[in-house]
Amino acid sequence: MQTKAVYIHIPFCTNKCYYCDFNSYVTKNPQLIWEYLYALEKEMKETVRQFPPGEIKTIFVGGGTPTFLDTKQMEYFLEIVARYFPKRSADLEFTMEANPGTTDMEKLIVMRHGGVNRISFGVQSFDDELLKRIGRIHDSEQVLRSIANAKAAGFQNLSIDLIFGLPDQTVEQFRDTLDQAFALDLPHFSSYSLKVEENTLFHTLYEKDQLPLPTEEEEVAMYELLMEEMARHGLLQYEISNFARPGWESRHNMTYWHNEYYYGIGAGAHGYINGERHVNAGPLKQYIQLAGEKGLPRVEQFAVSRTEAMEDHMIMGLRMMRGxxxxxxxxxxxxxxxxxxxxxxxxxxxxxxxxxxxxxxxxxxxxxxxxxxxxxxxxxxxxxx
Structure with missing residues (x-):
């Protein structure tokens, strides 16, 4: 298989959400961000030298919060992506994750000019009290403004993430969030149940029996409501947690679900190339140092056996409704x-x-x-x- 997909990790955030165990860091140090971007460039350069890319079909920038970058940082970042992955298909899908309130018009225009054509907003809920309880710093008004700005900047391929099973969340509260989400007239939604992960504030509270989660029956009811309402609004469930109008499915995520190869670039990123999976250093200092010394800042690399590839194929493929x-x-x-x-x-x-x-x-x-x-x-x- 040729490698036709690129994942790039931007680990910076304005704050750490209470449920988040992703490789992310809160910083106000612009020098650290620039050092990270220079390290990213070194990794990209060595990656394409050792594993020359073909025609790239999808690029996905995740985090963290990629739109935490300021306008100048965003311009530089998009320039190096274009420099090392210049051969792109005519229908390239270029997704960037964003948090509401981090995408002003100037930055959106830079993103458009840099090739980004899809934005995935981390909304999670339209209930402002629930947003506070899970450590989000935006409110529902910022969601509406961010979506409006993205549309005004020319973005049509927009998605939002929603979480259900939040502390003390009721089925009716989730129904209200869905109603507000559908009013945005978007082509794609992702929705997941809350997972209490280790090394998060929620896990600490859970261990102390101080995290009042909905019952299993209530969580199942929320998921059933999700599937029913998505179908009623003309959005097809094409994967366990993803819904889209026909033709608006996330093609990058299809790469994972089809168990295909992809470049994994950035701190803590995972990649799968030429029958081998790798894991990059997660801590920023270690990532920057290894990228500077070796180009490839990998801390783990292993061949995937034929048996493991078949098992992965089944596990990932069955997530899709097509099977x-x-x-x-x-x-x-x-x-x-x-x-x-x-x-x-x-x-x-x-x-x-x-x-x-x-x-x-x-x-x-x-x-x-x-x-x-x-x-x-x-x-x-x-x-x-």
């Missing part, structure tokens, strides 16, 4: 789904969690909320190769 194609699987791995996973597929069909027409294996409606249980059954089921 896993038997013919594509056979073409890629030289074996059939029945030969490798026949017994577990039979068991999952009997449990009513997957359905199979001989070509496409996909989750059933009952299996969608139990996806993690389905995925776990594909691990370690074939002999190591």
């Amino acid at each position: 896993v194609s038997a013919s594509e699987f056979q073409k890629r791995y030289g074996t059939t789904l029945e030969e490798q996973f026949g017994s577990v597929i039979k068991e999952l069909i009997e449990l009513g969690l997957v359905e199979w027409n001989g070509e496409m294996l996909r989750l059933t409606k009952r299996g969608i909320p139990l996806g993690n249980e389905v995925f776990a059954r594909f691990l370690g089921l074939v002999d190591k190769v």
Whole structure:
């Protein structure tokens, strides 16, 4: 496989949200940001020297908050991306994550001129009290203003993230958030249930029994409401947590779900190239130092066996509503789904969690909320190769 997708990590944030375990840092030091951008350039230069890119189909800039960069920093960043990944498909999807309130018109215009054509806003909720409780620093008014500015700047491909299962959140509160989200008339939504991760404030509160989360039944009701309302508003569920109008699906995320190769650049970034996965140094000082000394600031690198690749293919592919194609699987791995996973597929069909027409294996409606249980059954089921 050629590597046609690029992920780049910008780890800076205005503050650390209470649920966030991403590799992110709060800073007011512009010199540190510039040092990081120079290190990014060194990693890009060495990456394309060792692993020359073909025609790039998707670029995704995540964080952190990439739009934390000021206008000059953003200009420089987009210039180096263009310098090292100049060969781009005519229909390139270039996504940048953003937080409401961090995208004024000047910055949006710089982003447009730099090739960005898709923005994913981290909205999470339209309930201002809930936003405060989870450590967000924006309010619903800033969401409306940020979306309006993005549209005025010429962005059509816009997405927002929403979280459900927040502390003390009710089904009706989530319904109200969905109603306000649909009023924005956007082509794409991502929505996830809250996960209490280690090394977060929420985990500390959870351990002390001070995090009043909704019950499992309430969380399931929120997810069912999500699926029903998205369908009612003409948005197709194409992945467990993602919904879009036809043709507006996130093509970069499809790279992950199809288990395809992608460059992973930046502090803490993961990449998958030429049958090997790698992990970059996460701490900024270590990342900057390694990028300066070696170009590739990797702290872990390992080959993915054929067996692991097949397992990854199933776990990621079944996240999509289309499911896993038997013919594509056979073409890629030289074996059939029945030969490798026949017994577990039979068991999952009997449990009513997957359905199979001989070509496409996909989750059933009952299996969608139990996806993690389905995925776990594909691990370690074939002999190591």
